[in-house]
Amino acid sequence: MEHSHAALATVHAVSYLRFIVLFPLLGVLFNIFAGPRVGRRAINLVSPGVVLLSFFFSFAALLQLPPGGALVDTVYTWITAGRLQVDFALRVDPLSATMILIVTGVGFLIHVYSTGYMAHDEDVARYFAYLNLFTASMLLLVLGDNLLLLFVGWEGVGLCSYLLIGFWYTDDEKASAGKKAFIVNRIGDAGFLLGIFLLFWSLGAKGVWTLSFAEIQTHAGLLAVETVTVICLLLFVGATGKSAQIPLYVWLPDAMAGPTPVSALIHAATMVTAGIYMIARLHFLYSMAPTALAVVAIVGALTAFFAATIALVQTDIKRVLAYSTVSQLGYMFLGLGVGAYSAGVFHLMTHAFFKALLFLGAGSVIHAMSDEQDIRRMGGLKTKMPITYGTFLVACLAIAGFPGLSGFFSKDLILEETVASPHGSVVLWLIGTLTAGLTAFYMFRLLFVTFWGETRAPHEVAHHIHESPTVMTMPLVLLAVLSFIGGYFTLVPFLAPVFGGHHPAHVSALVKYLPTVAGLAGIGLAYQMYVRDPAMAERVAQRYAAVYRLLLNKYYVDELYDRFVVQPVVAASQWLWRVWDTVIIDGTVNGTAQTVAANGLLLRLWQTGNVQVYALSFLLGAMVILGYYLW
């Protein structure tokens, strides 16, 4: 059975996995302490360099991975408390090997790109310190062999996302976007922590005090299904925060306030994949709890659809991509939720390639357009930025599920599994297929409006438009190659030792080909609306003005949250401040002091200064005491 896999697998002890995490951390120290002094060239060399070193070590780990087994690097015993022992141990199995290669590989390209993108920024040392810390946290998250280390990395990426989204902190709006990301993630983390506590406590109640994944997997059978369901749902709350699912996705579209390569890093390689990874890592728990799986699948499918509809009408290039990330993450959760864990992780990988490419391409466009992000003022970039255009086109085809490109394989696999899996359903498949069409439509709308037609930029901006420097286009080309061929990486059999044997889904031709047809139809519709008949988009928007406004305002979710969550919390805090703190707590403390002072005022009248009055007091006192004893 699945449960015995981890226990019986060959585990080799090694001692070089620690360097995968260590190198980016050294980069952090270098950037903090030496960065401001050594100048831009050294920073540009060291910061991507440490990530590249991590990538080499990750690749070495992949090559040394015993078939169906794992590598473990136990650095030291971190915590010993009673019968609980937590090791600072890193573990590479097929799942974490996939993740560290994505994180370091895509992360390295983003670092290289950043050296070009941030070439004119003052604070480049601080930027790369955060970026390296982000990478290190994510690597710790996926390498940790117990829940506690995962949680450390989990919080680390949360912190770094806050620091990077609010990187240009002098801009109030960007600083608030950082805070929003942090607070929304914090809400998810509360659920995640409760899930860990409940798991730890309920296993402990059965006599197994452990946080290590392998041991949890071995002993998971001791737990009641109801307990596992609650644990899985609580952990999923954390995943909805980190991986931007309904209802906690609201931070991700605002996260584009940071520098564009950061968006690429957050949306593609790190951070948002944490929730997917966590569920994939604890898949044995989710498999025990069909209710929790169903919740994951439904939330994923709804998020995919919901975010895709918002992306249809947005005009900010990064905002379209942000909602597309939310939507694609929904696909991954749909895959996980129907029990097709390897399909979910497969899509995670292909998405990392093409979404990083899309964001970096968008960054290249924004860079060329003198920081313009509104696609209505773009257009006609095709000839001026041929490399950016070509790579962007590959990414759009990949995400739209064009046959032969990476997104085609992973998305279709998820949708096929949605029908074939015992946890799946046709309704979810239908939502997913519809979303595939929407995805293709909004991506090609973005492509056509940005790159095709005549330029709509003001003259002085249009004059400046130029292809980005090589240091920025090289990552684009490499990512385009990966987006092209990523679908041929045989990830599903590679992951089989982690997720258990995989049976290829047998589905009807309709199920197999309809998502692709939907994607092609979406591309065709976008072509019709934005190239052949540009006025058509306007007509449709006017015809369905109410729907258009609803979508343009993102279903007013931010406003609803503001009204029903933020304002009540602010009001409650105001009450706690003005009434509870100022009146009750301060009142108690000050009231005590005032009472003592008032009594003192009264009692000191007794002190007349006349010694004979004092003597009278002695006498009376003596008589009272005497009287008491004689009575």
Added chain:
Amino acid sequence: MVPISYHLVLSGVLFTIGVMGVLLRRNTIIIFMAIELMLNAVNLSFVALARHLGSLDGQLIVFFVMAVAAAEAAVGLAIILLVFRGRETVNADELNLLRW
């Protein structure tokens, strides 16, 4: 022989006169003398009871009391003298600085 009660009543009367002197007179020297009267009233009852009980303990304590009273008189009179030098008065009503 005079019964013990006579001595004790006399002692009580003397003590009460001393207390009244302390509380009612204003001249600190008179107050001081009234305190001496109280001490001696107690001494009288000690001596009387010592004789009545056939024990030397009471008489022994009286010697202690007299010794302490002598020391106290010396210190007390010195204080009154110094107060008079500073304030030109020994009236207890006017010596009322120890107050709120």
